[in-house]
Amino acid sequence: DSGSAKTTPEQYDIQYLTPVEIGTPAQTLNLDFDSGSSDLWVFSTDTPSSSVNGQTQYDPSSSSSSEEVSGASWSISYGDGSSSSGSVYHDVVNVGGVSFDSQAVESASKVSDQFAQDSNNDGLLGLAFSTLNTVTPTSEKTFFDNIIDNLDVAAWTADLKYHEAGTYDFGVIDDSKYTGDISYVDVDDSQGFWSFTADIDGTSVEGIADTGTTLALFPDDVVSAYYKQVDGAEEDSQQGGYVFPCDADLPDLTFSPGDAKITIPGEYINYAPADESGSTCFGGIQSSADVGINIYGDIALKAAFVVFDQTTSSPRLGWASK
Ligand SMILES: O=C(CN1CCCCC1)Nc1ccc2c(c1)OCO2
DSSP, X not given: OOEEEEEEEOGGGSOEEEEEEETTTTEEEEEEEETTOOOEEEOBTTSOGGGOSSOOOBOGGGOTTOEEEEEEEEEEEOTTSOEEXXXXXXXXXXXXXXXXXXXXXXXXXXXXXXXXXXXXXXXXXXXXXXXXXXXXXXXXXXXXXXXXXXXXXXXXXXXXXXXXXXXXXXXXXOGGGOOSOOEEEEOBOTTSSOEEEEEETTEEEEEEEOTTOSSEEEOHHHHHHHHTTSTTOEEETTTTEEEEETTOOOOOEEEESTTOOEEEOHHHHEEEESSTTSSEEEESEEEOTTTSSEEEOHHHHTTSEEEEEOSSSSOEEEEEOO
């Protein structure tokens, strides 16, 4: 098997949403594919109406292939403080033509306000390691772990783009999507993340490849050195991080995983206006000092073609320019 699904950015590339077919007949929900977590959860008919604001709801009762998992529940909270919880069904899930007939579909009976307010996001599809799955008393597998044995190539790839749609592929490495060679680096999956090390301007930065996090969060030394090059840049705790004049000329930032050299254009780092005036802008690279982990989020990933690879005994990440 192999398949490909188009993923579309919301405003400012804050997140990328990908259509997923669930149940029989198919119900299509637009999910946030998140390599930083391992639960597939959805807005559903179990979600309180007061928390539903335009989202598409999965209705297990109208799917002939849904089966409730007796006694199972889930509860998750994310680095940004958002959270959700609920019950569990098994149903058919199809992503870009690749299908698994008894995927754990976690139905939300509670969602935090950030999710309730995000009308385009119908839920999450976790792509970190299944060790992080929150279903209890018996944990469930991610979609990737469920389909991996049926894939032509035991890998999935992310081709995220700046202000335009990209693709998530499963079971195929599409050579038309990158330039040069793919350089593979080892992954430390001991914490359940796709954790790897890259060099950034002479500093070795261990962090996670996280498609579900908008920005890149790096050590303060790396970040302050970067913004020292930008006239008028300052770290403003009121605004939540480094800001600068919107007309600033931002330098590129290159990170090197193994032999690869991935260059993030300065334009990507001029993330979005920080206030209504539109004269102060918020940086796409921010400090990880208060987070406790470095995060190669979408700002970094969209500069590369990334292979989340399990073709060998130990997981790897492949990196290529494009
Ligand atoms: O929470 C996330 C990603 N998360 C993915 C699922 C949807 C909601 C956002 N990233 C994140 C991770 C660490 C952080 C942080 C945000 O803000 C401060 O520290």
